[in-house]
Structures are given as C-alpha cells and as structure tokens.
Amino acid sequence: MSTRINDTTDLQAISRKRDLRRKTIPALAQAGPVSVWMILFVTLPMLYIIYISFMSRGVFGDVVYEFSLESYQTLLDSIYFKVIVKSLQVALFTTVACLLLGYPFAYYIARKPPAVASKLIMLIMIPFWTNSLMRLNSWLLLFQTSGPVNTFLQWAGITSEPVTFIYTDPLVMLGLVTNMLPFAVLPLYSTIEKLQNSLLEASSDLGANPRQTFFRITLPLTFPGIFSAVILVFIPSLGIYTVSDMLGGGKVLYIGNIIKNQFGSIRNWPLGAALSVLLLVITGALIFLYTRFSKLEDMEVV
Amino acid sequence: MPESIVSLIDVEKRFGSNLVVRKMNMEIQEGEFLTLLGPSGCGKTTTLRMIAGFEDATSGIIKVQGERVENKEPYQRDVNTVFQNYALFPHMTVFQNVAYGLTIKKVPKDEIRRRVTEMLSLVQLAGYENRKPDALSGGQKQRVAIARALINNPKVLLLDEPLGALDLKLRKQMQIELKRLQKKLGITFVYVTHDQEEALTMSDRIAVMNGGVIEQLDTPREIYDRPKTRFVAGFIGESNIFDGVVRAVDGDLLRVECPAGMLTTRGQGFQVGEEMHVSIRPEYLEVGTGKFEGFELPAKVKDFTYMGTVVKTALDLSDGTEVKLSRFEQDARFREGDAVQIFWDPDKSVAIKKAQA
Numbered sequence: 244m245s246t247r248i249n250d251t252t253d254l255q256a257i258s259r260k261r262d263l264r265r266k267t268i269p270a271l272a273q274a275g276p277v278s279v280w281m282i283l284f285v286t287l288p289m290l291y292i293i294y295i296s297f298m299s300r301g302v303f304g305d306v307v308y309e310f311s312l313e314s315y316q317t318l319l320d321s322i323y324f325k326v327i328v329k330s331l332q333v334a335l336f337t338t339v340a341c342l343l344l345g346y347p348f349a350y351y352i353a354r355k356p357p358a359v360a361s362k363l364i365m366l367i368m369i370p371f372w373t374n375s376l377m378r379l380n381s382w383l384l385l386f387q388t389s390g391p392v393n394t395f396l397q398w399a400g401i402t403s404e405p406v407t408f409i410y411t412d413p414l415v416m417l418g419l420v421t422n423m424l425p426f427a428v429l430p431l432y433s434t435i436e437k438l439q440n441s442l443l444e445a446s447s448d449l450g451a452n453p454r455q456t457f458f459r460i461t462l463p464l465t466f467p468g469i470f471s472a473v474i475l476v477f478i479p480s481l482g483i484y485t486v487s488d489m490l491g492g493g494k495v496l497y498i499g500n501i502i503k504n505q506f507g508s509i510r511n512w513p514l515g516a517a518l519s520v521l522l523l524v525i526t527g528a529l530i531f532l533y534t535r536f537s538k539l540e541d542m543e544v545v
Numbered sequence: 546m547p548e549s550i551v552s553l554i555d556v557e558k559r560f561g562s563n564l565v566v567r568k569m570n571m572e573i574q575e576g577e578f579l580t581l582l583g584p585s586g587c588g589k590t591t592t593l594r595m596i597a598g599f600e601d602a603t604s605g606i607i608k609v610q611g612e613r614v615e616n617k618e619p620y621q622r623d624v625n626t627v628f629q630n631y632a633l634f635p636h637m638t639v640f641q642n643v644a645y646g647l648t649i650k651k652v653p654k655d656e657i658r659r660r661v662t663e664m665l666s667l668v669q670l671a672g673y674e675n676r677k678p679d680a681l682s683g684g685q686k687q688r689v690a691i692a693r694a695l696i697n698n699p700k701v702l703l704l705d706e707p708l709g710a711l712d713l714k715l716r717k718q719m720q721i722e723l724k725r726l727q728k729k730l731g732i733t734f735v736y737v738t739h740d741q742e743e744a745l746t747m748s749d750r751i752a753v754m755n756g757g758v759i760e761q762l763d764t765p766r767e768i769y770d771r772p773k774t775r776f777v778a779g780f781i782g783e784s785n786i787f788d789g790v791v792r793a794v795d796g797d798l799l800r801v802e803c804p805a806g807m808l809t810t811r812g813q814g815f816q817v818g819e820e821m822h823v824s825i826r827p828e829y830l831e832v833g834t835g836k837f838e839g840f841e842l843p844a845k846v847k848d849f850t851y852m853g854t855v856v857k858t859a860l861d862l863s864d865g866t867e868v869k870l871s872r873f874e875q876d877a878r879f880r881e882g883d884a885v886q887i888f889w890d891p892d893k894s895v896a897i898k899k900a901q902a
C-alpha cells in the first residue's frame with residue numbers, strides 16, 4: 244500500500260517540475276515590461292548603492308572611486324554596532340506589539356459581516372491618509388512636559404513632577420507602533436477572513452475549547468498572514484527615520500537616522516550605502532525565509 | 546420503552562423574524578438510524594446544528610442522554626458531527642485529523658496511535674496516515690471525516706448530507722458502508738438528506754420535515770404506505786392525490802366526492818362532510834371500461850412513457866388534473882385518447898386528514 248502512495252507522490256513531483264518549466268517561460272515573457280521597469284527603478288539604484296558602499300570617502304565628503312572596505316569595517320565599530328542592535332530590537336518590539344494589537348483587531352473585523360468589516364477597515368486606513376508629520380506632531384503635543392498627558396498624570400496624583408516623554412525610546416516606539424499597525428492588520432485580516440467557520444466548528448465539535456481551537460487551528464492556518472505582517476512591519480520600522488527624527492528629536496539614533504545623516508549633513512555616502520546594504524541583506528534574508536516557508540507549506544499540502 | 550438518547554421538546558428557532566423551526570418535538574432512540582428528510586430550506590441543518598450546539602434554540606428544551614444541553618458549548622456535548630464539506634483541517638495529515646479529538650483529551654500517545662490505526666482500517670484508509678486532505682478524493686475525505694468523528698465514541702453522530710458531494714456510484718457504495726458501520730458500532734445516527742431513496746433504504750425511522758415542522762416521524766414502510774399528511778404523501782415516492790369531501794361513512798369505508806367524481810377508500814375517524822385527501826400510488830391505480838363499485842372517475846388516456854422497467858400511463862381526469870399509473874407492461878386494451886374509468890382497491894388508498902389551518 245505504502246509503496247503505491249510513494250509512486251504517486253514521485254509522479255506528482257515530476258509532473259509538477261514539468262509544469263513549472265512550462266509555466267516559467269511564458270511568465271517571463273509576460274513580465275517583460277515589468278522587468279524593464281524593475282531594472283530601471285529598482286535594480287540599478289540598488290546596484291549603485293552597493294557599488295558606492297565599497298568606495299572611499301574624500302576629505303570634503305565627496306565619493307572617491309577607490310575600492311575600500313572601510314565602510315564595512317566602520318559598521319563593526321562599537322557605536323554603529325550598538326545602534327544596529329538597538330534598531331533591530333526596536334523593530335522587533337514594534338513588530339511584536341503590532342501583532343499582539345493587530346491580531347485581535349483583525350480577528351474582530353474578519354468575523355463581522357462584510358459590509359461592517361469594510362467600514363472598519365476604512366477606519367484603520369484613515370490615519371494613512373493624514374500627513375505623517377502632523378500625526379507625529381500630535382504625539383509630541385500630547386506628551387510634552389505641559390501637555391495633556393502630563394497634566395492628567397499630575398492631576399490624578401500619579402506623579403508630582405512632569406515626566407519626560409518626548410525624545411525618549413518609549414515614545415519613538417509608540418510612534419512606530421501606531422504608524423505600522425495598519426500594515427499588520429491588513430494582511431492578518433485577509434487571512435483570518437478566509438478561515439472557514441466550519442473548521443472552527445469542527446474543532447469545537449471534537450472537544451477543543453476556544454483556547455485550544457485558537458492555538459491548534461486558527462493560529463497555524465493564519466500563519467501566512469502573520470508572516471506577511473512581520474515583513475510589512477519589521478522592514479519599514481528598521482529603515483524609517485521620520486518617526487525617530489521627530490519623536491526622538493535626533494537624540495535617539497536608529498539605523499534609519501544614521502543613513503539619512505550620512506547622505507545628508509555628515510556626507511559620508513559610502514558609510515550610508517554600507518548601512519543601506521545591511522538593511523537590504525536583512526530584508527532579503529526575511530523574504531528568502533518567507534518564500535522557503537511558503538514553499539514548504541505547499542509541498543506538505545500536496 | 547427504551548430511554549431516548551436525544552429529546553427535543555417544543556424546540557423553536559428564529560433567525561430575525563424568520564421562524565425556521567416550529568415547536569419541534571422528537572425522541573431519538575438509542576442505537577437507531579434516524580433521518581431528517583425534507584425539501585431545501587425546511588430546517589434540517591438548523592435542527593442538527595441545535596443538537597450539536599452550533600446554534601442556540603430560541604426556545605424549548607434539548608436533552609442528550611436525559612441531560613439538558615441548551616447551555617452547553619459544542620465541545621461539552623457528547624455528540625459529534627460529520628460536516629457536509631468535510632471540514633478537514635488542511636494543515637494536518639489524515640492521522641492528525643483523526644487523532645484530533647484524542648489529542649485534545651490528552652490520551653497517551655501509543656493509545657492514540659493504536660486507536661487511529663484501528664479507526665482508519667475500519668473506514669478502509671489504512672496506509673493513508675501521512676497524506677494531507679488536499680491529496681484525497683472526495684470519498685476518501687468523507688471517510689476521514691467519519692473516522693475523525695467516530696474515534697471519540699460519541700453517543701450520537703450527526704451527519705449533514707454527508708454524501709451530498711459524491712457522484713451517484715460512490716454514493717451508493719458509501720450508503721452501504723455507512724449503514725454497515727452504524728450497525729457494527731451501534732451508535733445513534735441522526736442523518737440529514739433530501740434524497741428520499743437514501744432515506745428510505747438506510748433509516749430505521751424517518752422524520753419528514755416541511756417548513757420547520759415534522760410532518761411525520763415513522764418507519765420507512767409506514768411513511769411510504771401510510772402517509773399521515775398530504776405533504777408526506779406527495780413528497781415520498783409518486784402519488785396521485787385527490788382533495789375531496791366525505792359524503793358517506795360505512796364502517797371504515799368512506800365515500801368521497803372530489804372535483805373529478807366519486808371514489809371509495811378505507812379510513813378511520815372521518816365524519817360526513819369532512820374535507821380530506823386521498824392518496825393512491827400509481828402502481829395500485831386500475832383502468833377499465835364500464836361501472837365500478839364505489840367509483841365514478843371518468844378519464845381520458847393521455848400518453849404512455851417507457852421508463853426502463855415500467856411503463857407510465859398518464860390520464861386526464863374530467864376536472865383537468867392528471868393521474869399516473871405505472872405497470873411493468875403497457876395495457877394493450879387502450880390507446881391514446883380512449884375514454885376510460887379509473888378505480889382501485891379501497892384497501893390500497895390512504896385517507897388523509899386535512900391539516901388544521
């Protein structure tokens with residue numbers, strides 16, 4: 244019995260490979276215009292950045308076209324290394340917070356009738372359409388020393404002195420989380436919405452309480468959405484500099500700010516480029532993991 | 546009288562203003578194969594879902610093994626369901642799917658392995674343990690769904706059109722297998738279908754539902770031979786139904802006047818002047834010329850249809866309604882357009898009370 248099953252699996256694998264080849268070539272042809280566009284606007288600038296990162300910096304902040312690994316050595320320098328680690332930590336924190344906040348919210352929306360759900364999604368999108376500088380400024384106003392939050396804390400007797408919120412890590416994280424939350428909710432919503440209710444009913448029918456159903460059925464089946472949310476939140480929060488610039492007041496430094504400064508005021512393009520390459524590598528690694536993971540899923544299903 | 550395993554007492558279900566199940570009363574006996582049969586939208590699925598606990602009854606009492614379950618969640622009820630779309634967990638193998646209930650109950654690993662293996666061979670799926678549901682055919686998925694439910698040794702197994710998605714041949718085969726399984730395990734089956742042949746061949750008892758009401762709950766024989774309502778008579782098998790008024794009662798012989806003429810039937814508990822219905826199966830209908838005792842139903846032969854093993858004859862009555870007669874051979878005495886008289890053995894027809902409006 245079991246050998247027969249193996250035979251069919253082999254056959255399936257072979258025909259799938261053949262399918263793949265048959266499908267790849269026309270797909271590439273169709274992607275022609277897209278590839279040109281991608282090469283022009285994505286690949287070329289990226290290659291240029293990589294190229295610059297291996298050059299040296301001139302005395303006046305110009306790029307001297309001489310091969311050098313200096314920028315990459317600088318990255319290992321403890322100051323930069325610490326910033327990189329801290330940026331990773333903050334991005335990780337933001338991602339986890341967005342997942343913890345976003346999942347229940349996405350779940351709630353997905354279980355509503357479609358008409359209500361689309362309105363709720365709209366609500367999530369509204370902050371998107373407001374100017375981000377305005378949004379960040381409003382956080383500053385809320386949390387400044389004489390702002391409403393401090394006034395309230397003192398009024399309620401929780402603190403006697405105003406607390407310094409602005410230009411601190413926690414406020415930056417708050418800004419990041421609120422900024423990134425929609426990127427977590429949308430992919431989560433779209434996978435949770437596809438989850439068949441009968442699967443949850445079947446689980447309950449077979450004796451699983453709601454908690455067991457969540458961990459054994461809901462969570463594994465919505466994993467693709469979780470992974471998309473991770474990528475969509477983690478990568479931008481690693482590179483974004485507006486939030487830390489505004490809410491951190493330049494005192495709180497992340498990779499994003501440093502890159503911006505290298506290309507701007509400090510004028511060390513090779514170092515900025517090397518940092519950008521680092522971000523690219525992290526992004527690439529995550530996307531690689533994602534495709535590997537989803538391929539594995541596919542294979543197991545077949 | 547044996548203890549009922551499931552009782553529904555005055556159960557009602559309302560979706561908004563839509564009353565989907567009305568004052569339903571039903572006692573399901575331990576070990577029986579009970580089928581809910583009825584047209585689409587009559588509330589079969591809703592009834593089943595209330596027993597399983599997926600739907601709350603708007604009012605009424607539901608008991609499983611004598612214990613009230615209205616406030617129990619599905620996972621606290623000792624019943625299991627086989628879903629129409631199978632609802633297999635796509636991220637789990639066949640083994641993991643079948644083992645699910647036992648894993649939840651934290652049954653020891655080697656016992657799980659033993660029982661899953663046993664269950665899979667019972668549904669003839671040994672060797673398929675490591676497949677994912679996507680790699681199974683419809684019939685195989687159905688077996689996994691059944692195994693996954695049965696492994697929990699439920700008191701009652703609820704099946705909602707479990708064979709609805711299968712082709713005819715596979716369906717016949719699965720009908721036999723399901724019946725065999727039910728007999729072997731002695732588990733109570735509550736089975737939903739709108740295929741009356743399936744209901745008649747598999748069930749110990751059938752509840753014929755219409756518009757949220759059980760019209761009749763009886764053995765297949767009784768349902769077929771002694772329909773209690775006009776709906777049941779028309780829904781199960783083919784029937785010729787006459788609406789009429791009782792004109793004379795002679796013991797249990799009733800003389801009935803209907804728009805097409807006069808007829809005679811047996812029936813008890815009817816009074817002169819009462820409106821009622823008479824149902825006669827096509828195989829019992831007789832045709833002749835001349836006068837027949839107790840009958841006066843002139844008709845005209847309309848056409849003959851060959852249906853493989855039987856010949857159906859359609860006849861028009863004087864009020865324009867059509868009756869059908871079926872025989873193994875065509876009656877050589879008549880041809881299309883002939884004027885004839887219709888009659889039958891009054892023992893063969895069923896007198897049906899008119900439903901209270």
Ligand SMILES: Nc1ncnc2c1ncn2[C@@H]1O[C@H](COP(=O)(O)OP(=O)(O)OP(=O)(O)O)[C@@H](O)[C@H]1O
Pocket residue numbers: 560563565583584585586587588589590591592739
């Ligand atoms: N969740 C719901 N909300 C509102 N109305 C519902 C809901 N579920 C069922 N109904 C309505 O209740 C009635 C009975 O539905 P039910 O699914 O029980 O019918 P059924 O007998 O199983 O029919 P079928 O043979 O088509 O499956 C239908 O009119 C249906 O539209």
Ligand SMILES: [Mg+2]
Pocket residue numbers: 589590591
């Ligand atoms: Mg149904």
